[in-house]
Amino acid sequence: MSVYLSIVLPVYNEAGNLVALSAEIARMLDALGKTAEVILVDDGSADASYAVIKEIAAKDARFRGLRFGRNFGQTAALSAGINASSGEFIALLDADGQNDPADIPRLLKKADEGYDVVSGWRRDRKDAFFTRTLPSRAANWLIGRVTGVKIHDYGCTLKIYRRDCLASFKIYGEMHRFLAAFAGGMGARIAELEVNHRPRVSGKSKVGLERTAKVLLDLATVKFMGQYLSKPIYLFGGWGLVCGFLSALLAAVTLYNKFHNHIYVKDQPLFIVAIFLGLVSVQMILLGLLSEIVTRIYYEMNDRPPYVVREKTGTESHV
Ligand code: UDP
Ligand code: MG
Numbered sequence: 001m002s003v004y005l006s007i008v009l010p011v012y013n014e015a016g017n018l019v020a021l022s023a024e025i026a027r028m029l030d031a032l033g034k035t036a037e038v039i040l041v042d043d044g045s046a047d048a049s050y051a052v053i054k055e056i057a058a059k060d061a062r063f064r065g066l067r068f069g070r071n072f073g074q075t076a077a078l079s080a081g082i083n084a085s086s087g088e089f090i091a092l093l094d095a096d097g098q099n100d101p102a103d104i105p106r107l108l109k110k111a112d113e114g115y116d117v118v119s120g121w122r123r124d125r126k127d128a129f130f131t132r133t134l135p136s137r138a139a140n141w142l143i144g145r146v147t148g149v150k151i152h153d154y155g156c157t158l159k160i161y162r163r164d165c166l167a168s169f170k171i172y173g174e175m176h177r178f179l180a181a182f183a184g185g186m187g188a189r190i191a192e193l194e195v196n197h198r199p200r201v202s203g204k205s206k207v208g209l210e211r212t213a214k215v216l217l218d219l220a221t222v223k224f225m226g227q228y229l230s231k232p233i234y235l236f237g238g239w240g241l242v243c244g245f246l247s248a249l250l251a252a253v254t255l256y257n258k259f260h261n262h263i264y265v266k267d268q269p270l271f272i273v274a275i276f277l278g279l280v281s282v283q284m285i286l287l288g289l290l291s292e293i294v295t296r297i298y299y300e301m302n303d304r305p306p307y308v309v310r311e312k313t314g315t316e317s318h319v
Pocket of ligand 2: 094
């Protein structure tokens with residue numbers, strides 16, 4: 001039997017939230033009337049979370065659990081859940097009860113209209129303003145600018161993805177935040193709907209301000225992976241050529257000063273800059289060539305084409 005909807009929840013020390021949340025999910029699924037599975041991924045919790053997950057799974061066959069050997073982080077938990085799932089649509093949801101499962105049917109309906117990603121937007125966010133909401137607004141603005149995928153709330157876990165649009169890449173580090181941006185970079189059609197956001201009732205948040213730095217570094221990776229992974233020499237070689245051109249220009253100025261204005265080369269600091277830029281230029285071009293080799297290995301080892309086919313038409317003929 002094929003599954004229509006998989007719901008994946010990352011769980012880290014959320015024992016106090018799971019029972020109420022899973023009851024809410026079960027009610028929502030009853031009303032939805034589609035085949036569904038719920039996968040709870042225990043990310044190495046130190047509390048009773050896994051025992052609670054086992055109880056929930058024993059009572060309701062739609063619920064399943066898996067448990068990590070230690071805490072690997074929210075991104076790892078989400079990708080383990082996604083890998084274990086089989087639904088046509090995948091909904092990601094926080095296990096702390098801050099996302100409202102009752103929003104899922106609305107998001108699904110939107111996805112059914114032909115969208116690959118439907119992103120939740122916590123317009124009225126129930127988190128501390130200065131440490132959470134404000135940095136997150138700045139991050140959302142920046143991610144939108146850099147990736148060109150304009151949605152309001154990257155950080156909101158509650159989003160629905162069509163399975164095929166998650167199949168073409170893997171996520172590492174803290175990259176779950178960029179799933180929509182990755183999918184958008186591959187040509188996914190993205191819609192956005194406002195969702196309910198609730199204060200945390202039990203347990204505490206696992207993130208603080210330090211994640212801003214991680215987001216910035218991840219953003220650089222995302223930009224590179226999205227735009228230059230199949231042609232890294234365009235990035236490095238491009239800058240290499242710019243440095244090489246400037247170096248040649250400054251060397252020419254030095255020669256002109258030497259022979260026309262009769263200034264000794266040792267009295268021309270620009271000559272040092274020319275040498276420096278020349279070295280940087282060679283390094284950049286070599287780095288570009290090396291990354292070409294590396295990305296070729298990346299694509300060929302994974303047997304993964306550097307493009308995504310959305311649809312096909314016409315009959316294939318084998319003459
Ligand atoms: N989480 C996880 N592993 C971690 C940290 C968090 O699986 O190392 C889960 C956590 O249990 C919750 C979700 O990720 O379900 C979001 O975490 P949190 O509520 O701390 O983030 P916030 O909502 O405050 O951004
Ligand atoms: Mg939370």
